[in-house]
Amino acid sequence: MGAVSMAFRVAGWSLEVVAAAMIPALLTDMVAGQPEWRIFGLCIILTAFVGAAMILTAKGQAGNPESSAELRPVILSVLLSAAAVIGASSLPFAFGQEECGWVDAVFESVSQITTTGTTIFPRLSTLPSGLLLWRGTLQWLGGAWALVLGIAVLPFLQVGGMAEFRMDVLAGLAFTQRAKRVVLSFCGLYFALTLTVWAAFWMAGLSAFDACVHAMGVVSTGGATTWSGSLGHFDRTSVDIVAMLGMVAAGLPFPLLLTAAKGNFRPLFNDRQVRWYLGILALSVAVLAVALWGGERNGGLAPIQAAINGAFAAISTVTGSGYILHPDLFWSGFPAASLLFLSTVGGCAGSTTGGLKIFRLQAVFSEIWIQMTVLLHPHAIRAVKRDGWTSYRAVRTQIMGYAFIYTMSFVALTFGLGALGLDTVSALTASVSALANADLKLGAYLGLSGGYGNLPDAAKILLAVGMVLGRVEILPVLVVFTSTFWKR
């Protein structure tokens, strides 16, 4: 019983947060004179009411939920609150005047809250500004959710090697206290980062509203935008550079970013994961820039143009943001293939990004290197240099196991999408970007205007499931379906 009441309490408070987050959107619509503000008002009341009811229900339950075993209450809380938040945040889409069915509304809200950023709206610029802000706000909340998951939840559930990123300060605390602690300590940093990006965008010439939505989209690596042309709409190098820097920062591990913000930069720059992250970024930027520069089929861009477009696409794709300046450049050939593969990379553990994450790639490469060594020198196991956590066999095995599960989820999702009638490239792209919480648009279905809106309803549901799986890193959902999970 303890597990369920705790889940209710967590879900209830999450709903209150969502209700509070709807207020800026309501105010925006009011100021702009859009009639939609009434809808937001209604949604706020509904959400807050249901949330309060859930909290009160849980309060009535006896028992101390924190004392029961850790796994079940945490997983139930995560999944129930995710479901509740998705339901509540889809209300403004569903009740809005847009032609938007229930499936579309849920898809849209899942896509934002998981910081995937795909949209079913064919023309974003025609949406009322309140709804645009709501998309940005959802992504921003989703980024915060990713931080809580990545710092306070997943490391303690031993998901795919994340245990190595357990913070000592958080050990020994109960789940709800850990989450609270994370929100309190990282919220300020997250907020400050968002404000910085906002100010920078504003100084680069965006309107305050555009700057706000894009800042939220950049920092959460969700890719929220107010124009169909995304950031390419503004066509300003200064804007592009601000966005790139913001995305790179959002892919860094926030615990280390916090120490850096306090004046101690050393841990951040000495971290192997951060070095790998920056290295992978540099490499992919270089490769894409050269490809765009030399690509005959693209008519060959000028060097500066190629560098900016390549860098932007590489950073945006690795961090899973989904901003692309000129989508037509990445429509086919090598650029398309490399974006497809890059989007699975993701940022560092403890950031707002999705994907496999850098530390897992580190482990994979370290494992491969060890295997090569062992092949030549079968008894050399002790000669392998012990450099940090990658030298632990159990961790590596866990991470490789996770990579396998990730791949199989991708296969299942792709096959399902294909069976629903998508062409191969669309199916591959959609499932890669859903699982990695990135936003790619390749293939006949997704590349057309309207993009994901053209998909059949069943495909949207499948993708929404994929996005949630990607955000919670699959295992917490998978474990619910094992019989041992439900055993006392």
Place this chain on the structure above:
Amino acid sequence: MIDFRPVLFLDGILLAVLAAAMAVPAGVVPLKAAGDGAVFIGCACATAAVGAAMILGNLPSQRLRLNTQQSMLLVVSGLVLTGLCAAFPFRFASSHLAFTDAWFEAVSGLTTTGATVITNLDHTSPAVLLWRALLNWMGGIGIIVLAIALLPALKVGGMQIVDSGREPDKQGVLRGRILADGKLLLSGYGFLTVLTGVGMWLAGMGPFDALCHAMSAISTGGFSTSDLSLRHWGAGVQWVALAAMLVGASSLPMAVIALRRRSAMRLVDEQIVPFLATIVGIAVILIVWRGFNGVILSADMIRATLFTTASMITTTGFVVSDYSQWGGGTRVAFFMMAFVGGCLGSAAGGIKIFRWQVLAAAARVHVQQMIYPHRVIPIDFNGRRVTDPVIEAVLAFFAVYVLTYAVHAAVLAALGLDLISALSGSAAALGNVGRGIGDVCGPSGNWHSIPKAAKWVLSFEMILGRLELFPVFILFTPGFWKE
């Protein structure tokens, strides 16, 4: 410094065998293309001369023993050298392929990939057709011997699972095992080939075509003597081919060994049911899916779906129907099937069934350990505990496989292949399937139109996939060449 002499000596023997095989097609040359006979005899003589020089120049003075480095070198150099020599008949015979094409065709044959660059097979000289089938056949038996005798001893990609429970070989890596099992294997393989050939002949194929197809079916190679592949022949032939592919990709070659070793028998049991269940399961899903999408359920439709699924998963690549017309779901499926692979100890490529079993078990353990973090959960395979080194090797193999695939797909796209062809072509080459989806490797596709550089990349990928990746990659590490 690595002592190359034993490696060169054994390479010489391989070339001598190849030269002997090269003389065979000279016997089937019709009068109107008499030139081919001379070409094959000439190439055989040249190959034999090179082989003899390598043998005589490196005669071992004592018992032949290879260490790890030498074994890896032998595996890679053996395939590359035989590939080079096998390419010459394609270059100089009436097929007149350019050198790149000839090399591609030869490697595709020896690695049992079955991707072809010859466009007019129905009017190609029978000598060339027989040579292609022979390459498939020899590549098939070569890889079976390799997979049973050499790779497990080298512990490549978890293949030491074959040896689980046996005393480690103290006789040096190579000697003894190949000789002991080789004869038995060869006779079993030959018997199965003859059986398939007779079956196809009885089902209505001409004797020459039956022989060629039997050789490429049992080796899961997939070279055909017609541009239409098996679409050219009737249902009976296709059923025989289906059975032959399944036998060729199952662990039946392993069963031959199992006559002698009891541990191998259990390996057969563990693999063959999941293997057949995978094929039948996927085929049933596709049949149901096609049924729901308006295709009338008929014997033809069931046979075509089952055959194509089996052809992909056994990494053969025969075609009996234009499956590119079957719609989205099946296309995605046929693209992904290139990764599955057959059983350990067969000529099939891909990731292979036993690795999937170990991977799935490792994933299950990971989920279980979330619930019980401190519980040690063992993985069993073949009735025995799978040791940690095996699990790690399998996981690493999987990662290397996926990475290799991705890098090559991107490179192929950069070389000018369209996105689908790059994605599917890379998978088809790495898995030694030779078929996939798209214009190039789809059911009616042909590889001759792709850029030269892409052909080299693809042939490299075929070699990588055939040799289970690690023996090739390890040559590129500096540690390999150090003392």
